[in-house]
Amino acid sequence: MNILRLFYFAGIFFYLYLPISVLVVNAFNLNKYGMKWGGFTFKWFTAMLGNHSLMEAARHSVVIAVCAASLATMIGALAAIGLNRYRFFGRKVIQGTSMTLMMAPDIILAIAFLVLFVTLGIGLGFWSLLFSHITFCLPFAIMTITGRLQDFDPNILDAARDLGASEKNILARVILPMMRPALISSWLLAFTLSLDDVIISSFVTGPSYDVLPLKIFSMVKVGVKPEVNALAALLVLLSLALVIVSQLMLKEKKNHENTI
Amino acid sequence: MKIDSKTRFSIIVLISGWFILFGVIPLVLLVITSFLTMDPANLVRLSFSLKAYSQLLIDPSYIIVFIRSVKLALITTLLCLGLGYPFAWYTARMPPRWRTSVLVLLMIPFWTNSLVRTYAMRMVLGTQGILNKALLSLGFIHTPLRIMYTDYAVVAGLFYLMLPFMVLPLYATIEKLNFQLVEAARDLGAGAASAFIKVIFPLTLPGIMAGCVMVFVPTMGLFYVASLLGGARQLLVGNLIQQQFLNARNWPLGSATSIVLIIFMAVMLIGYGLLLRRFGRGKGISG
Numbered sequence: 001m002n003i004l005r006l007f008y009f010a011g012i013f014f015y016l017y018l019p020i021s022v023l024v025v026n027a028f029n030l031n032k033y034g035m036k037w038g039g040f041t042f043k044w045f046t047a048m049l050g051n052h053s054l055m056e057a058a059r060h061s062v063v064i065a066v067c068a069a070s071l072a073t074m075i076g077a078l079a080a081i082g083l084n085r086y087r088f089f090g091r092k093v094i095q096g097t098s099m100t101l102m103m104a105p106d107i108i109l110a111i112a113f114l115v116l117f118v119t120l121g122i123g124l125g126f127w128s129l130l131f132s133h134i135t136f137c138l139p140f141a142i143m144t145i146t147g148r149l150q151d152f153d154p155n156i157l158d159a160a161r162d163l164g165a166s167e168k169n170i171l172a173r174v175i176l177p178m179m180r181p182a183l184i185s186s187w188l189l190a191f192t193l194s195l196d197d198v199i200i201s202s203f204v205t206g207p208s209y210d211v212l213p214l215k216i217f218s219m220v221k222v223g224v225k226p227e228v229n230a231l232a233a234l235l236v237l238l239s240l241a242l243v244i245v246s247q248l249m250l251k252e253k254k255n256h257e258n259t260i
Numbered sequence: 261m262k263i264d265s266k267t268r269f270s271i272i273v274l275i276s277g278w279f280i281l282f283g284v285i286p287l288v289l290l291v292i293t294s295f296l297t298m299d300p301a302n303l304v305r306l307s308f309s310l311k312a313y314s315q316l317l318i319d320p321s322y323i324i325v326f327i328r329s330v331k332l333a334l335i336t337t338l339l340c341l342g343l344g345y346p347f348a349w350y351t352a353r354m355p356p357r358w359r360t361s362v363l364v365l366l367m368i369p370f371w372t373n374s375l376v377r378t379y380a381m382r383m384v385l386g387t388q389g390i391l392n393k394a395l396l397s398l399g400f401i402h403t404p405l406r407i408m409y410t411d412y413a414v415v416a417g418l419f420y421l422m423l424p425f426m427v428l429p430l431y432a433t434i435e436k437l438n439f440q441l442v443e444a445a446r447d448l449g450a451g452a453a454s455a456f457i458k459v460i461f462p463l464t465l466p467g468i469m470a471g472c473v474m475v476f477v478p479t480m481g482l483f484y485v486a487s488l489l490g491g492a493r494q495l496l497v498g499n500l501i502q503q504q505f506l507n508a509r510n511w512p513l514g515s516a517t518s519i520v521l522i523i524f525m526a527v528m529l530i531g532y533g534l535l536l537r538r539f540g541r542g543k544g545i546s547g
Contacts, residue, residue: 103473
């Protein structure tokens with residue numbers, strides 16, 4: 001029974017990791033089509049660096065991911081505070097909208113954003129992409145930060161108020177520092193979501209602002225592209241690094257809580 | 261609070277404004293677009309029409325795409341459920357230290373760009389891919405299997421992308437399950453199968469439903485999986501919408517298709533809500 005279970009887990013993980021491993025190995029494979037091992041090479045990484053449009057798309061993707069993650073975390077923090085601390089007209093509507101945005105399939109959001117930008121006359125490019133990415137990351141940011149807010153001891157906030165702190169001071173000096181771990185996890189999550197997105201980006205950007213998923217999509221549709229392998233291998237390593245960082249953060253947070 | 265109402269006011273205005281502008285209005289515009297008339301020159305003309313919906317209902321080629329799409333999404337969902345349930349179950353029953361490692365291992369591929377993973381899948385499944393190579397050299401087959409550009413490849417890719425969406429809600433439910441109830445059932449003479457059907461299954465049903473909703477609906481939109489792994493035909497509703505918006509430029513039809521998808525999702529969510537109410541409250545054993 002235990003052996004069977006082990007085989008089962010091994011099978012699932014084999015399935016999950018085989019494609020990624022093949023990809024990473026092929027990034028260093030001299031044989032262009034990756035059919036068999038032709039020897040070790042860094043050639044594809046050089047080719048990748050030499051492919052200007054690919055590099056430009058990568059730069060655009062990172063810029064969008066960093067901006068979207070930062071802004072989504074900032075707005076998400078304010079929204080989480082607002083939804084938790086304040087009772088106001090339309091609060092439930094906002095929560096409902098946030099939930100809908102989180103649950104809706106990407107394809108629906110993609111065309112809804114497209115219709116919005118065309119109606120408003122906003123050209124498809126950096127801004128349309130940024131607004132869309134912030135919006136689809138926002139519910140996840142709010143969720144991550146709300147989870148942390150609900151763990152707060154409300155007495156601390158009352159104490160701050162009794163000691164004469166203004167609302168602005170309470171936000172800046174008490175709530176924000178206490179939210180720090182949640183802000184970092186929210187940023188990492190939003191960054192990953194933004195970098196991972198294919199569907200929404202392919203609708204809301206134009207030829208003036210090509211991003212990585214679109215570029216990769218158009219390159220691999222026709223066949224195997226070794227410089228894409230090299231870039232994909234880098235993306236795999238990047239996500240590995242992000243997972244490790246977020247795990248370490250979580251551990252640090254737990255240790256920190258234990259000492260208090 | 262009268263004091264500081266400025267801070268409070270600006271926060272409320274910012275978030276309400278954002279969600280109305282980028283959440284509510286786009287969805288309303290989408291509904292409106294689905295009732296407009298297609299106009300080759302200006303995308304849409306502002307006159308009411310039900311043509312998009314009637315086209316969807318009458319033209320058999322759209323119905324075929326919908327049926328195919330539902331079929332593929334259903335197979336993917338069932339595969340994820342069948343293989344994800346034991347995964348979630350055994351993970352939840354592991355010692356806590358192991359659990360985190362297993363979940364992190366599950367999440368690492370999930371953090372990698374899904375287009376990149378779909379592309380990677382192609383290297384595995386191709387006629388010259390590693391799967392065929394392995395099977396050939398092991399002597400299981402004599403000619404390479406043609407998996408790429410078939411529905412099998414699409415399902416393999418969809419399963420690969422969607423598995424964590426099934427496992428995580430299942431894991432969350434199973435972890436909270438009161439295992440003493442299972443032991444009690446076994447002590448009272450229930451076999452493994454009947455303990456599962458009568459105790460475990462109903463208690464984990466919310467997780468099962470949540471996982472199915474989270475896999476089924478987005479799967480129908482993953483057009484790039486169908487484009488990269490499937491054949492040339494229109495496979496998923498996502499391909500249909502993408503084609504209407506980006507190639508055929510028939511926005512009303514694309515919008516109407518997406519509205520049908522939303523209705524699908526709403527029906528599933530309502531069903532989920534009803535089930536939760538029935539199993540969560542009625543039996544009084546979940547707490």
